[in-house]
Amino acid sequence: RGVSVPRSPPGRRARLSTPGTSRLSSAAREELRRRLLGLIEGHRVVIFSKSYCPHSARVKELFSSLGVDCNILELDQVDDGASVQEVLSEITNQRTVPSIFVNKVHVGGCDRTFQAHQSGVLQKLLQEDPACDYDLIVIGGGSGGLSCAQEAAALGRRVMVLDLVVPSPQGTSWGLGGTCVNVGCIPKKLMHQAALLGQALTDSRKFGWECSQQVKHNWETMTEAIQKHVGSLNRSYQRALREKAVAYVNSYGEFVEHHKIKATDGNGQETYYTAAKFVIATGERPRYLGIQGDKEYCITSDDLFSLPYCPGATLVVGASPVALECAGFLAGLGLEVTVMVSSQLLQGFDQEMAEKVASSMQQLGVRFLRKFVPVEVQQLEKGSPGKLKVVAKSTEGTEMIEGLYNTVLLAIGRDSCTKKIGLEKIGVKVNEKTGKIPVNDVEQSSVPYVYAVGDVVEGQPELMPIAVQAGRLLARRLFGGCLEKVYHTLFWPLEWTVACRDSNTCYAKIICSKFDNDRVIGFHVLGPKAGEITQGFAAAMKCGLTKQLLDDTIGIHPTCAQVFTTLEITKSSGLDATQKGC
């Protein structure tokens, strides 16, 4: 968000910048006036300033210390600055700079602004404005966050996505798209496919294909190809956001106060944004053991898929799907793999199936160390890969074992990224044990305007398609538009009854937006005096007429119009809307 500068069209610039006092034509003056008013009305804080003016600098500092985002127009740096100053003085009766507007109100110059600050008027003026920078800010550019942002943008809302990946302890970082695309489902399935192809190569001999006997696998070729694909996905996500006009900011988001977030970019540059609603979709990152040597020498799934060298003999610690999947494809690529499991395999899954998975992996050559936990990791040799010694302790007794590996991959679980995003500042409740955010069944957190989707939500399966679906549905509920409810009925005008005219010709129908408080977005009536009836309702719709308001309205008896106050049958219910009896 740079400073909006009202630029003159090129043709006019020459005329405006004529030396000496400006001689604006009345048309040009009117045009400039409109532009300045647009600038003032369209922004929370506008400062007309000159870059060399010390008073202007003081005012800018004041707003910056308040954490308020300002739009600054440096009159000495624009071509038509003199004309702007001239028109501005007409608007404000103030010929000097700085000239400060807060929420369309002209506060005045430097001194008056500081007075307003001291008396608290300035703060009040700042608070008064409900108009935030954005309708929705999504923190986290993973599957859930992106789907929510895009859907909200498609519903015509101003949306921002904040996404910055904090590098893993091993220094791995990645682009837009979250876990699934960068360090999850996508690279995982591709490495799985690579391993399956190894099996296919073996099979193919039986099916008559004559391959050279020695087939070797090259890790670098594979990771390069996979990272190339992941990179293309990152770019396509960025493109999709651009096309949908979602503002994407590669910064780390942290709440500083209600409705306001601080975005810190990779260089430590801070910017503040406000929004009416927030969605937290920061997901999770792999957990470390908290033992000596783990962060220094172990890798996690965050690092594995872009590892620049073949991991060699690998110890996978953990019993999660991630652990077994990684162990499986590493073994399939011909590496020596050991899995260390502290208790149950694939907790939460059917245990008979889990054991069968393990025994099928054993057949592939994966070694399982059951009921052990690592207590120390030491580096014996540096290198790519190096050599590590792992000391592990039995969970049942005092037995200790040691093993030598090239790589130790931790897959012992994941922690929610809810710690350092300022949730405590605005009072969003977080489950202290799991770090997850409890939400109600509309994904709302303990703070009404803050929602959460994806892995960060308490009690939801950690699956990418669920996050996508939840994000999309959340956006629809928040911003409505897509899903309508139709109420309808046939009615029999009183004046037709005696005349014995058909009782099921006249028809009333309203269309309500399901996710916008059942706001009435369509109104249809077929019957006598339709024009007279419709007019009033048209006005009511302009005022945000809802179904509830219609229901609360007392009908005027006996009229045709009253039928709209008693609409009960929705079209989707399939119930009969014809008139029976009186």
Add this chain to the structure above:
Amino acid sequence: AAAMAALLGPAGRFRWRVRAVPGGARGAAGLRGAQLGKKVAVVDYVEPSPRGTRWGLGGTCVNVGCIPKKLMHQAALLGGMIHDASHYGWKVAQPLHDWGKMAEAVQNHVKSLNWGHRVQLQDRKVKYFNFKASFVNPHMVCGVSKGGEETLLSADHIVIATGGRPRYPTHIEGALEYGITSDDIFWLKESPGKTLVVGASYVALECAGFLTGLGLDTTVMIRSVPLRAFDQQMASLVTEHMAVHGTRILRGCTPLRVERLSDGRLQVTWVDLASDKKDTGTFDTVLWAVGRVPETRGLNLEKAGVRTNPNTQKILVDAQEATSVPHIYAIGDVAEGRPELTPTAIMAGRLLAQRLCSRSSDLMDYDNVPTTVFTPLEYGCVGLSEEEAVARHGEERVEVYHAYYKPLEFVVPERDASQCYIKMVCLREPPQLVLGLHFLGPNAGEVTQGFALGIKCGASYQHVMRTVGIHPTCAEEVAKLRISKRSGLDPTVTGCG
């Protein structure tokens, strides 16, 4: 003291059990046939093909159909995977294919299945006769053994399940002498070499597909439209994919004659029906896949009074699978109006046996039968084609959702996915009942099966949209179908997720 008989051709993996009559054997048949005191016999005899190919118990599917077809398809897919593997970091030289080795492995598997069927019949105490059977009267069948010995069998109930055999276009000179059919291709000891496949059926396209995949120079000659009974948009994508991947496709052509050249190769002369121009080509093998004829002619059906459709030669049946003679039934490919698919034959047979044994009164439901064509890019479908849906409900009442997609496996080896396509045919009126699903892509059979259940349960478009996808799979693309044909929006791949 003959027992009673079921006449059986291709048995699938199911054991036909028929209620026994004579002698002392009285009473209700049981599901376990003889175990429950019922006497059941199976009579099966394979007439060698004109090329002399013969096989064992199990029928078309096991011996000369689905099973060897899918194995050879798999062999061809493996060729593609070997190509992919190098992109995934496997260092492998591009290999050659040895037909003999594959054929032997495939044939060994088929023989093991033949054996398995024999053992199963024995376990269930079903008497098996390797006889060629024909009716003597409505309750009696005469079986002729290989040696010419005749045996008379009589039964309370008789089930005809003789299936069909490939049709030879005998009006074409040299067709019978030099051509082979699907009865032979899976049992060839030597590679068929450069092959001309004549026909537009799924058998033709599947065979041409795997032959191409195994590296053979393959041509398909199609007289009019491919995969006639299938959705035509899907059918044209299937052939387009094959053409892009090396199968030569001659559309609108029909062969006139086949001659043997002095070097043993076959010269085929054909005519382009549009231009009336003649052309010739030389092939090592000519494979006819121009349809199948039901095996009803040798059965002396008129002696039993069983009526057939004079045009198709198929046996007329009712919803109970009964023929015009109430105690004689027909199931599988030999019955008129039934899909020629193994699983429908198996299920129809099982349900029939249960009804005959008074175990249940359930009828076979022939609606929404799912199937998959194993062309190099597989095509799975269930329910109505777009054309059929429009014909039944009218264009205005049908909404078609569709999408092109790129399977994740394809991206790394940069495989072309321009024919990977899904469409779901729905009623337009909410909740938009799903009428048909068509899936073109890898593992189409695996993908389609579950959705077939959904459609059986009355799935609507909304149900499908509310289904969470399994990521990353091709099947999840079905749950992401959001673009309707009517909207005119572009259904090609845009970005991800």
